[in-house]
Amino acid sequence: MSVVSSIKQAAAEAVQALYQQPFTVADVSVNTTKPEFEGEYTIVVFPFTKFSRLKPEETGQALGNYLVQHYPSLVAGFNVVKGFLNLSIHRDYWLSYVKEAHQQATPGRKPSNGKKVMVEYSSPNTNKPLHLGHLRNNFLGYSISEILKANGYEVIKANLVNDRGIHICKSMLAWQLFAHGDTPQSTGVKGDHLVGDYYVRFETILREQAETIISDVLEGNFKDFEGEEKERIIKLHNLLHKPEIQADAEKAGKIKDEIKELSRNKTEIMQQAKIMLQQWEAGNPEVRALWQTMNSWVYEGFEETYKRLGIDFDKMYFESNTYLLGKDVVEEGLQKGVFFRKPDNSVWIDLTADGLDEKLVLRGDGTSVYITQDLGTAKLKYADFHMDQSLYVVADEQNYHFKVLRLILQKLGDASAGGIEHLSYGMVELPHGRMKSREGTVVDADDMIAEMVSTAATHTEELGKVKGFSEEELRELHETIGIGAMKFFLLKVDPKKRMIFNPEESIDLHGFTGPFIQYSHARIKSILREFSTADLAALADYTHNEDLLPMEKELIMINEQFGTVLEDAQKEWSPSVIANYAFLLAQTFNSFYAKKENGKYIYSVRDAETDHKRKLRLQIAMLTANTIKEAMKLLGIQVPERM
RNA sequence: GGACCGGUAGCUCAGCUGGAUAGAGCAGCUGCCUUCUAAGCAGCAGGCCAUUGGUUCGAAUCCAAUCCGGUUCACCA
Incomplete structure (x- = not known):
């Protein structure tokens, strides 16, 4: 305790x-x-x-x-x-704590509590490479999984890959039209990037084609539209020219957006993509083959990035296997009277009594919507694992969706309902606002990693402290520092807060950062290297009998708090709690290390005033190194022995 | 308009389950390498904790209202 x-x-x-x-x-x-x-x-x-x-x-x-x-x-x-x-x-309380804890490799870990929790995170689309926003999601999901494990939970890390749909067809179509058979092998471009390039290509063509239609509409030419859509577009066009709308920039903007959206849908290339989606759903062999080929390129690319980042999963789900799942849930809901059918055959649930709206769960044509799939997938996951809790790591723009998801399952009396929790996090934004893939303002994950690693390499070289490192060791060290800096940067902030990232300013290596903590760890290790492993092992039997100086006591105290910090991080689903703690601990050790009185380092280990003191400080140093290492491990960050 | 989230130093953020004089980092300025690693340490400067009112021994923290910013309320995913 x-x-x-x-x-x-x-x-x-x-x-x-x-x-x-x-x-x-x-x-x-x-x-x-x-x-x-x-x-x-x-x-x-x-x-x-x-x-x-x-x-x-x-x-x-x-x-x-x-x-x-x-x-x-x-x-x-x-x-x-x-x-x-x-x-x-009491002095002995602290002394017995250092003695008992200093050789534990994983301080603070709780024994199994018999509970099982699934953490779904990452969940990428297979039409483009990962960007900075995905990184926050991946780091959070991984870290919270590790934090749950350290608190005694059994964790299943799950990844639901969004591998089908119109956006995938966009990349496929553009590749078919423009790639002349290019592959990652033939071009040397990483698979997910190659596919992403064709997604961008599609969007470029779409924009060009839409421009023409939009300018026609604005000039009062509606030849591209017919039927209901024609009526709608004419109405919008007329609205736009009303003086009161002209005066209201916000309303005018919304109307223009809707015209834009309708026009985009009418472009030739969009029509082609929709046909491709239908062919995919019908199981057209040629389309399916292309889909499998291009997805496999993307998976190779993702695999490389995940591996580099140390992100892993226990269970993969693919939307192509789950997108039809929710339909029997709809049947169930209709039978139980939880859902109702409208005259146009669409199926709804009324959540107005719960302060929400009416929500569509099945389209009039019998096809499913996002929530339908998620209902089905939630049941599938539960059938697979019977977990006590199912945590979804998803950005806060989907808060409403998850509220609805949980509520519907509750109303259906489903066993999985109680465990559904949304770990909602704020979006990563650029100084000018949100990242938009359509506008090409995304910060690419692979670029970012490469840049951080190269910054770490440059800085390491400048400091010149790594004599005797082999090429391979150096490469590893630069990865550890660069990726550590990036992970820490994204995890040190409370998940629910949105964060602004300025690509102009590279991520710092000083102060409240990953490398600061890594450095502190490496320096403790260099203290320990002054002693033989036999000396260190013998500490386990050492019987304390000495008073504690202020900073000795302070360090033991902070180390002792780690168990409580772990619990807090779990309760709040916040790796930032761990990050803040790791920084405090490292910072306190650095003060301890550098504390000088009358020109002497008063907490010197090697040159301690007595043998007792040397042993005590050795234990404190070992304990601190282990706690730092473990805390950083829970953030997915490695700590080097030397740097 | 309804719902939800945020507003703390110039910047990025801790602190928010009420507790002593509101803390870090960055940026700026001073010092400290003959030291177990200076990616460090010590210090200076920087604040009407968005505003107003309430709750009480005590409020950055809880409640209400207001202002500002964001997200969402799709037969998109």
Whole structure:
């Protein structure tokens, strides 16, 4: 049990004993003691005064006395300042913690809790390469999975690949029209990029063709439209010319957008893509073959990127296998009276009682929509694994979708409903706004990785501290630092906040960054290298008998908090909690390392004042290195032995 | 318009389950390599915690209203 939990429990018992009042552990507020006061942890006594009917100072005294008397091995002393009871934790408590923990490779890990959770993340489209937004998703999904594991959960990392649909046909069509049979092998272009290039090509042609139609429409020529669509476009055209709309830029913009959308749909190339999609759905052998070929190129490309980033999955789902799944759910919903059919044969659910809207679950023509598939897939996942919880790592623009998904499954009384949770994260934006693939303003993941690794290489070379590294070791080190910097950059921010990335400013290697923490770890390792492995192993049997200097105590304390930090990160689904902690720990060790008095390093390990001190500091150094390593591992970041 | 999310130093962010004088990093300025690695350490400067009101011993933190920014409310996925 952590120190803080022990204190809370002791305090709750003390209040019950002293004042015969029921008081739970959750009601006790414990903070770290401010540096200007004596002690390590502080109990806020104000909440107890209504039971004690004494002044806060007197209540604090009474409580402090009780704790010292009844928990002497925990609380060695105390002082009271106003309503704050500052506790000095017994020296031996800290000493026994370092002794017991310093050789643990994975500090803070919890034993299995018997619960199973699926984390779905990444979920890429197979029509273009990964970009910066996907990186945040991948890093978050991977990290939260590792954090859940460390907290005792069994985790299934799942990836639902969006491998079919109109966007895939766009790339396929453009390739058919313009590629002259080019392949990744023939061009030397990475598969996902090659396919992405044809997606862009498609969009370029589409834009050109749409321009013509739009300018026709704006001139009052509606030859490309007929029937209902013609009526609609004429109506929009007329609306646009009304003076009150002309005066309202926002409304005019919306109308123009709709004209644009309708026109895009009418282009020849879009019509061709739609035909291709129908052929795909009908199982046309030629289209299916092309689809398989091009998807395999993309998978090779993704595989390379995932591997480089250290991202992995336990289970792959493919939308081409799941997109028809939801239809029996629709039947079920109709039978249970949860859904209803409209005259045009479309199927809906009424969620207005829950503060939401009516939601379509099946089109009039019997084809499914996004939510239909997701309902089916949720049931499939549950049938496959019977997990207690199913976590979806998806951007916050889909908050509404997941609210609806969970609600529908609840109304259907489905077993999977209770476990559905949305780990919603904010989008990564550029200084000028959102990344848009149509407008070519995306930051490509592979480019970004290459750039970070090369920045790391340049910087490493400038510092010139890696003499004796082989080519291969150097290459590995640059990967570790560059990718570490990038992962840390994207994970240090609270997931639910959107973040702005400026490609003009490269990601820092100093300060609150991955490399700072990696560096701190490497430096601890260089301290440990001063000693033989036999010396280090022998520390396990060493019996402590020495007082602690302030920063020795502080470091042990922070290390000891790791278990609690792990729990917090899990509860909040936030790797940033771990990132902040790892930084604090590294920073504190650096201060410890560099602390100088009268020209002497007062916390020197090698040149410690006594053998006891040397052994204590060695244990502290080992403990800190292990905790840093483990914390970074939970973020998916490796730490080097030397850098 | 409804729902949800955000607004803390010049910039990027911690702190938000109420607790002592609001913290980091970057950028700016000072110092510190004969040291177990200076990707570091120590310091200076920088704040009406969006605004107003409320709750109470105590509010950046909780509540209400307002202002600003974002997302969403598709027979797209």
